[in-house]
Amino acid sequence: MPRRPAGFTAAWSLAAAISGLYRLIGLAPPRFHWVASPAAAVMTVPVGVRPRPSEAVERMDDWPLPRRFSSLTNRLCWELDARVGRVHRLMEQLIRRQVRDSLSRSADRTLRGALHLAQGLPYRLRGVWEAQCVSWIAHYDALHRVAGVVFTPGQTRRLGLWAAAARSCGPWWPRQDVCVVSERPVxxxxxxxxxxxxxxxxxxxxxxxxxxxxxxxxxxxxxxxxxxVITDPGVRRIEREPDVEVRRCAIERIGWASYIGRAGLRLVATAPDPGNPGAELRLYDMRRETRVLLAVNGSVERDGRRRRYGLTVPGFLDDPVAAAGWTYGLSAEQYSLLARRT
Incomplete structure (x- = not known):
């Protein structure tokens, strides 16, 4: 068992859990290397470690252990599903939607997205991510606690190893001899x-x-x-940004109305919004041979307000209603006949 480094939470529980998982695939417990973040995990090689060619960072997709751990979880899930039975099927479907699917989508839009996209971090390893994701663990835990599904002692022990690891750390990168473990965010x-x-x-x-x-x-x-985009979303920076999604976020950070004024966009035309009675459509000239349609959301936000937002449309559109229809793949006449949009 490795000595617990200062400042890292639940290291002993984590080491015991991951060591148990290594034993389940027939390997001796690894040496553990703790780091403060996922970036540090993939950018550094633990002291004294000479990774096998198949376990180099640039070949993450080819690492052998993630595939073995993924097979381990797939087999466990198959066994646990078999314990559910017909009597618990409706409860299983409800828990899957409200627990497993919800947690999976949340993880995808928080930690997984960060690992994959931030600063060009080469985080792939789809199999090991799915094995470590808390959503499937919570699913079976809820089946046991809420629905009363009974698992065998062996199944409970294996599920418990994954749960203990998930509670104790962030993502971990399993090599044959060493496992690099990231702390969770602060x-x-x-x-x-x-x-x-x-x-x-x-x-x-x-x-x-x-x-x-x-x-x-x-x-x-x-x-x-x-x-x-968050700290200094200036107009000139927005104009130079090639990524349309980043530009959109930066403009929303400023506010579309404020951006239009600060950027000096020329108003082309206005019209009542037939898909949103009481609201107005405003069409502005924008650079890069595009125009921006400023509209009001048809549905109420969580704070009770209707959000004003902009949509980029082709530069040949001169009619705000036609521009609104274009965003739905409709003509101006078809859009005018729509019931209230959302």
Missing amino acids: AVHTEVWGDDGEVRLHRPDGPALRYADGWELYAWHGTDVPSW
Whole structure:
């Protein structure tokens, strides 16, 4: 058992759990190397370790152990599903939707997205991510606690190893002789965005995700963005940004009405919005041979307000109603006949 480094939580429980998982695939417990963030995990090689060619960082997709751990979880899930039986089937479907699927979507829009996209981090290893994701663990735990499904002692022990690892750390990268383990973030900022309570990364005034070593990620309503989008979203920077999603987030950070004024966009035309009675459509000239349609959301936000937002449309459109129809794949006449949109 490795000596617990200062500042890392639940290291003893984690080492015992992962060591148990290694034994389940027929390997001796590895040496553990703790790091403060996922970035540190893939950018450094533990002292004294000479990774096999098949376990080099640039060949993560070819690592052999993640596939073995993925097979391990697939086999366990198959066994646990067999214990559910017909009497618990309706409860299983409810728990799958409200627990497993909801947690999976939340994880995809928070930690998985951060690992994959932030700073070009080469985090792939789809199999090991799915094995470590808390959603499937919570699913079977809820089946046992809420629905009363009984698992065998051996199944409970194996599920418990995965649960103990999930409670004790962030992601971990299993090699044959050494396992690199990342701490969890010290700060996570999210917003609710789904019907079943799903969350996604969002913070309008700082990093949405931050680790102890300073590695951080900025996000705007679930979209990973450069820090300037949150800290200094200037008009000139927006005009130079090639990524349309980053531009959109930066403009929303400023506010569409404010951006239009500060950028000096020329008003082309206005019209009542037939799909949203009482609201007005405003069409503006924009650079790059495009125009922007400023509209009001048809549905009420969680704070009770109707959000004003902009949509980029082709530069040949001169009629705001035609531009609104274009965003739905409709003509101006067809859009005018729509019931209230959302």
